[in-house]
Amino acid sequence: MSRGPGPIPNRWLYCPRKSESLIADKFLAFKTPLKDAFESQMPIECCFTPEMLFQVMKTYKVSIALGEMLESTKIV
Numbered sequence: 883m884s885r886g887p888g889p890i891p892n893r894w895l896y897c898p899r900k901s902e903s904l905i906a907d908k909f910l911a912f913k914t915p916l917k918d919a920f921e922s923q924m925p926i927e928c929c930f931t932p933e934m935l936f937q938v939m940k941t942y943k944v945s946i947a948l949g950e951m952l953e954s955t956k957i958v
Contacts, residue, residue, distance in 0.1 A: 887919035895928045900935070904942055912938075 900912040915932045939946055 887917065887923075890916070890920055890923055895924055899930045900938060904944070908944070910939070910942070910944075 894913065894916070897913045901910055904910055912935055913930060915930050915935060921929060936946075
């Protein structure tokens with residue numbers, strides 16, 4: 883019996899996909915891509931996949947060396 887992926891994380895849908903440019907020519911801030919099971923719950927304009935991230939990195943002509951997940955950070 884499949885229970886589904888659960889709800890989309892709070893504030894994820896309309897959070898910007900990524901920063902507008904590289905920070906210090908090396909760092910790109912981006913929201914955590916969700917697994918495919920969430921796609922049916924979101925409008926197409928809110929989707930953000932790992933493939934989209936890799937494509938963006940190609941346009942900047944940089945590679946991904948380290949990923950740091952900050953989705954549990956509380957904003958006060």
